[in-house]
Amino acid sequence: MLLALTGDVMLGRMVNESVVENRAVRPETLWGDLLPVMRRADCRLINLECVISDRGMPWHPNTKAFHFRAGPRAVEVLRAAGIDGVMLANNHVLDYGEEAFLDCLRRLNGAGLTHAGAGASVEEALAPAVFHIGERSLALVALTDNEPEWEATHRKPGVNYVAYNDRGLLAPYRQRIAQALSLARRQADVVMVSAHVGPNWGAPSRAMRALAHELIEMGADLYWGHSNHTPQGIERYHGKPILYSAGDFVDDYMVDSAERNDLSFLFLVEVEENRIRQILLHPIRIENCRVRRANERESTFLARTMQAKCAAFETSILFREGVGTVTIA
Numbered sequence: 001m002l003l004a005l006t007g008d009v010m011l012g013r014m015v016n017e018s019v020v021e022n023r024a025v026r027p028e029t030l031w032g033d034l035l036p037v038m039r040r041a042d043c044r045l046i047n048l049e050c051v052i053s054d055r056g057m058p059w060h061p062n063t064k065a066f067h068f069r070a071g072p073r074a075v076e077v078l079r080a081a082g083i084d085g086v087m088l089a090n091n092h093v094l095d096y097g098e099e100a101f102l103d104c105l106r107r108l109n110g111a112g113l114t115h116a117g118a119g120a121s122v123e124e125a126l127a128p129a130v131f132h133i134g135e136r137s138l139a140l141v142a143l144t145d146n147e148p149e150w151e152a153t154h155r156k157p158g159v160n161y162v163a164y165n166d167r168g169l170l171a172p173y174r175q176r177i178a179q180a181l182s183l184a185r186r187q188a189d190v191v192m193v194s195a196h197v198g199p200n201w202g203a204p205s206r207a208m209r210a211l212a213h214e215l216i217e218m219g220a221d222l223y224w225g226h227s228n229h230t231p232q233g234i235e236r237y238h239g240k241p242i243l244y245s246a247g248d249f250v251d252d253y254m255v256d257s258a259e260r261n262d263l264s265f266l267f268l269v270e271v272e273e274n275r276i277r278q279i280l281l282h283p284i285r286i287e288n289c290r291v292r293r294a295n296e297r298e299s300t301f302l303a304r305t306m307q308a309k310c311a312a313f314e315t316s317i318l319f320r321e322g323v324g325t326v327t328i329a
Helices: 013-020 027-039 074-080 097-110 122-126 173-187 206-217 296-311
Strands: 002-009 043-048 085-087 114-116 129-133 136-144 190-196 222-226 234-237 240-243 248-250 263-272 275-287 290-293 318-320 323-327
Touching: 002 222, 013 027, 013 074, 027 074, 027 263, 027 275, 027 290, 043 190, 074 097, 085 136, 114 129, 114 136, 122 173, 136 173, 173 190, 173 206, 190 206, 206 222, 206 234, 206 240, 240 275, 248 263, 248 275, 248 290, 263 296, 275 296, 296 318, 296 323
Parallel strands: 002 043, 002 248, 043 085, 085 114, 136 190, 190 222, 222 240
Antiparallel strands: 002 263, 129 136, 234 240, 263 275, 275 290, 275 323, 318 323
């Protein structure tokens, strides 16, 4: 089983104007020459860093700086890449309020796009997204530490919000997430956590590491982090991989010349006999509101920085012809 994971896919603002809702541009154009690599995978998963709708109004525009909304054609753009699942536990899915959010859920459901991490109730937000891939099955639980006001309840739509410190999850989130992972394990051979947590920049904090470790101890086979604008190191913990951040994958953001948030990876996760064996890192570049394969110079920068970040966790990463490999088991 081969899984393709990306970081944040933000289809709003200029991406929406120049690509998504531009009828002169084919939907698959957004993915550039990454499409053949993505299509090699048996299952393609993204963090959707926006709401898909033509409804709603900006949520608290005087206090929240950025609001991301993509038009209805964004569903076609996702389907053009064969996206199987979208993670919704993040700080932009309710940027245009509950009306737009619920409209987004209807559009995703109508297109057959499985989602996790947010819903019309806390039960839906906690529910694992389950994928059947040949004879194997995969379940994902998605969570975020962003926008506590968006926390779903029994009666209110929202995200699967969690709070934690340097000892891990706080009560009652610990019990809630443990139950969600237990349910996921009963439904699938492989269990993953999608975690949109932490700040936009910098190495993972002590609290973030405690959270990731606890989720692995609770039964996750892989921790897939995002929110940080740049890819962060990979840690092996109890024989399971922790991707602290997959970085950005599509957006229109201003580029920091030192951090190079326009450079990241497409992560291909190889699973054999229900165990993650290795992770392949294909270098990518965000350019003109699209994604493409990184060139040699860009790949060299990514290799150098990622090797240093992985070394902080005593993880070896080998790059050959620009593609990185991390062996897990």
